Amino acid sequence: MFKPLIISDKNKKSLKIKLFLLKKIKSFGLTKPNLTIVIGGDGFMLQTLKKNKNKSKLFYGINSGNYGFLMNKFSSKDTIKNLSKAKMTTIYPLEMRVKNKQGITKKYLAINEVSILRQSRQAATLSIKNGSKQIIKKLIADGVLVSTPAGSTAYNLSVHGPILSLNSKKLSIAPISAFRPRRWKGKIISDKSTIIIKNLNPTKRPVSAVADNHEVRNSKLIRIKTDSKIKFNLLYDINRSLQKKIKIEQSRKETS
Secondary structure, eight states: OOOOEEEEOSSHHHHHHHHHHHHHHTTSOOOOTTEEEEEEOHHHHHHHHHHTTTSOOEEEEEEOSSSOTTSBOOOTTTHHHHHHHOEEEEEOOEEEEEEETTSOEEEEEESSEEEEEEOSSSOEEEEEEETTEEEEEEEEEEEEEEEOTTTTTTHHHHTTOOOOOTTSOEEEEEEEEEEETTTOOOEEEETTOEEEEEESOTTTSOEEEEETTEEESSEEEEEEEEOTTOOEEEEEOGGGOHHHHHHHHHHOOOOO
């Protein structure tokens, strides 16, 4: 029998679920080695994954937050049974390399998205390339978002970016409140791409680059690509896989 590691957020609901599982798992044989159970919301899961980025583990998330898109639903009756039958989904993060105004380069991982956001009252002016190929010469906007399939139903969806299937091998580039060109809706590109975003006026129109929740202010040049050397193996209940959740969001009609 394998004894999983249980990591929980510090709120009361998470700690209560953790206590329940510690008692239940003792009397239930699990056949999944290197298993880590993560109890919390999406933000806590992202934080936990990044802390364990170089470890070969299986992660089973249990939602104790609000939306919990990356998590499984807790059930005192079925969670242990669902866990024993859960299926694996592998996702790959984005690597964000940012050179700031001082010429210092910083690197962070993003599992959901990288967002480039204006830092002042003035709109950002950005150029976007896919390698050496120009995507857009000058975008005037509040910012731009580069999203993975796993993150395409998060911030990306709120700025009207496309929802990507988990196996699409694509990334989404979506503008945030575009002013010029006003009708530019973004672009879907291969996940093998290297996206280069340049701030065309860093002195007058500063921007910050954010990888999930890690922010680099006064960013001049941002390079974004899929880090295929790092993979996260997530477990999902058979009837509520990450693929199914994304498909539900793709078919969901917006209501007022």
